[in-house]
Amino acid sequence: MSRQEIIDSHTHVDKVGWFDPPETIIRLLDEAKVDRAIIMTYVDAPGRTSDALEYIAESCARYPDRLIGYARMNPGYGQQAIDMFEHAIRHYGMKGLKLHPVSYLQHPASPQTVAIVQKAAELNTPVLFHCGDEELSLPLQIARLAELVPDARIILGHCGGYFHTKDAIRVAQRHANIYLETSAMPYPAMIRQAVESIGAHRVLYASDGPGCDPTIEVRKVRLAGLSPDEEHQLFFENIDSLLRLAGRKEAQP
């Protein structure tokens, strides 16, 4: 292989909120020489738009070699949200669940969240959480969910943000089903610390583009002082393994 393949584990495409059509992230991925990206909306489904999941599915269909979809859901809609999520996985070919508790205002270990995350575990899809410094998105709060649904693979997006990166690493040390994701948080040294603490196999590169520039976010990983093998795990292998399992019932962790 002449060049290290890179998958960006967290980017956005949407027609509301920050208006970002798929072309915006594709242009930035090209600049950053990133091969593929996981996309999700800014809004939850069900929610502000009636076709959020369809918009992701259409974007992926337009760029099948570049984009992979996650369904961003509002667990507060109970069975309706679970059914829509399952439909997105089985019929739209989506590969994961995105949850942003600050958006839909539920604790990450609420019964409705547990229910949809159990469905994600059943479908073998990863669950990407917004994990920053705000109430409802703190690492120690999400860790309670990881304990309740040990079969779910839970990714802490932003690795705890500006002030909770150490907590993110702590909970990942305690729970083998927690993965850490590098986007937006500003500390290359924390990436190294995460790899040293939990191993490179549970740390994922992501940008949170197009707001955060994938070129800069790739550079952040390169500044963490990892070995070429470790970098390859962060940029490609870890998320590739998670995505390969997605939707396949037989392969439980």
Next chain:
Amino acid sequence: MIIDGRVHLGEGLFGQRQTVTDLLERMDRLQIDRAILTPLRPQHYHLASENERVADAVRNRPDRFLGVCRVDPWQGADAVTELRRSVRDLGLRGVYLNPWEENFPINDEIVHPVVREAARLGVPVLINAGQVRVSHPTQVADLARQFPEVRFIAANGGNLNISGMLLSEARAMLDACPNVVIETSGTYREDFLEEVMAEVGPDRVVFASGTPYYDQEFEMERVRCAHLGEQEKMAMWSGTLRQLYQWD
């Protein structure tokens, strides 16, 4: 020319440390021409000797450094005296306020005597902005509106929020307060910096790393990779800072 708009020196109470030797070595490697220095909060709690440490560094390398003193507004009249001493006697050219580490809301009345003194001395006020309880962009704007004659620099892009939910408030602060500029340091998200340059003005964003809180090398990428013209980047790298601090 590249100027790093905020670099902290000393051995910090909260575990950070940075020496002049380490800093100069790294600045040479990264081709950073100059830096604006200000103290970390020291383990012994006294800021005056740290302001002297900064003044020493500037005295030794005036070609590379400009100094900004740090004061604690809770010290009342002593903070004002220390600011005056730092500017008049030590040759420092601005004042840094850290409302998080010194624990005061930036728009509280205790800050006013310090800002009034900065106005008298004609030096800018650098604020560790974006801390929700003490330096939320609405609080920084509340202060800046009361002192339109003072130039304020808001660190951390004026906001610290990884959801992006504070970006609109940072933008509102910039729109309401022509006397405020923001730093690139630690910002979420880079397209916000591009938006501010294009829509608010090319003289409203300055490069600063905030090292050792942030990684100096990584922070440079925010300017280097920005989707902006060469002239706008020059303003971010050094032009606006040179004008703010009147540094030829």
